[in-house]
Amino acid sequence: MLGLYLHIPFCSAICNYCNFNRGLFQPALKERYVTALLTEIARAADGAPADTIFFGGGTPSLLEPAEIATIIRACRIAWALAPDAEITLEANPETVTPERLSGFREAGVNRLSYGVQSFRDDELARLSRLHSSGRAVEAFHMARGAGFDNISLDLMMWLPQQSVSHWLESVDELIELGPDHASMYLLELYPNAPLRDEMARGQWSLAPDDDAAEMYLTGLARMDAAGYVQYEISNVARAGRHSRHNMKYWMDGEWLGFGCGAHSTRAGTRWKNVSSTEDYITATMNGQSIAAEVRALSSQERLEDALFTGLRLNAGLDLAVMNDRYKVDVWSEYGGELQSFADQGILSYDGRSLRLTRAGMLLAHEVMAVFIR
Template sequence: MLGLYLHIPFCAAICNYCNFNRGLLDAALKVRYVDALVREIEAAAEPATRADTIYFGGGTPSLLSGSEVARIIDACRAAFDILDDREITLEANPDTITVDLLESYRAAGVNRLSYGVQSFRDEELQRLGRLHSAETAHQALAAARSAGFGNVSMDLMMWLPEQRIDQWLASVDALIAARPEHASLYLLELYPNAPLKEDMARAGWSLAPDDDAAAMYLESLARLDGAGYEQYEISNVARPGCQARHNVKYWKDGEWLGFGCGAHSTRGGVRWRNVTATIDYIQRVAAGTTVVAERRVMGADERVEEALFTGLRLSAGLDLAAITATYGLDVWRRHGAELSRFVDAGLVIHEPGSRLALTRSGMLLANEVMAVFIGPTVR
């Protein structure tokens, strides 16, 4: 089933660790951008093609008004056969939220919110350049409940500058007490040109040792287990029935169409991405020229490599029989000699002919395990 991704590039402020395609909010530019986004969706119309997920990502999609969100969702419904049993997610920053705004999103068709909380400690939020406080994050969840949302996700970020294990776990405990239906736990990635790197050097901030990062990860998951959450992917947990259906497409070799500047699409073994610059994107749509900046056909080896990489991120792991049926690859016959050492070390589970999965400890070394699949041929 197809998924639709909608990129909203605007932010009220630029977080000092962020590497996503985004820019500061310009109200007039936002109006033009929504017009262009709707036109791109209309031009791609396939009324007979079914889709069951829509995802507003960014940037900060919650800078859109309810009427703008409704207009975009209506364009998706007109262009594709959106199932009644659909998941429509909108990413939101806690500082942009009011009950009235959330009610307008829900009336437009949004049925899932994803809050970029990152931390429940004000000191850490300030270091990250976030505009909200821990109290604002709690208020945002209360607003979601008041507006009738029964499916809310929260993101937390670990291994922050100067963060101790107990401080990270305090945020995890606060999340558990807040009782969202879903949570994503990410390790801070410091990109080469991130302003946070300069802040760290100037202030003398440091990151905890790798062993502490591993302890943060494992202990937080143990606490979430005890609170009734189920881990279904390396960085994601959910209450039963509340997995992020759109994101699962990325890990289960699914297909999606991306709309908006910088959006990526994958379908039928072809991958493409739109131009990154917002103005360039708007001008191309207005001129009726392609917004695609790059398109390539994935080779057979690349397709199976990606299926192995993404599938192994899931707690359920790889369905070995399905991989063989789809790609003609016997994973264990091809890679078993190299994988055996990970099985012996308790990092990988192998159920012959059925399943290959990372243990929780193995998830800490996922890149090392996945490196086994890299080569001139996976067959």
């Protein structure tokens, strides 16, 4: 079934490390944007089955609960949305109140994803986040009080001036709260990130690579001990609480993206909407094309995508499924180059499946480079 992605590009402030398609919140612009989003949804409607909706951003929790309800209602009209559909809203801790959270829940949102990033105030300040660690804890309890029984928290590791012990403080605080899902990412600094300049001015440094590896492995070990199950390189969950929407990205699924800069993949074709919020609104309301890039994927591109994304999963690649779907014997085709990774304990190959070991997940890019032809 389809996944539906709704991009909400507005933020109260621009974080110094972020490279997503976003801009500062403007109430009037937001209202025009929601109208355009509803127009795009109505035009794309085809009644096909769908079972996930994901509001990503930006900061989707800056929308009013009534606006979220209207968008979800539009999706239900446009597609055959499953009764048990997973409906996720990304939120920042400083944007929520008990009343807003209850409103989001009543609108149909049943999964909340908080961008916490750290439970240390000094680290949050370096990332130019608006919330404090105390506010993140408060927001979590507010969400539970509003009836959310599926909450995900994001944490980032390898932050400027962060030590292994500081990182583990955040991991332990997350475990103490007991979310249903957690995403644990290594910081990636894009070339023009303002954080780079701030690091230079403040003489902030990143821990050595070996410490970053220790953060990743030790953090996941603590999540294991707390009863979470890793199912993807950066994601862990309680039983049955993996992100159903994101699994579509990793399991060669199909999804439709709506809003500025949103990506879609369906029936072997991939496309991206225009990135500019104003250009998106103007083109949509004038009935013009909003697709900035459209590409029919070749069979080799589809295979490579499936190899890249499937190897991110703990379960790895089911080689029989790959052979049936793409008519490729993966080990016969790539095994000569992959054998050294298996010999080093980076890859596990048993004749039926191919997967990264946990230590190997730190070297995923090197392994995946083998698949580029």
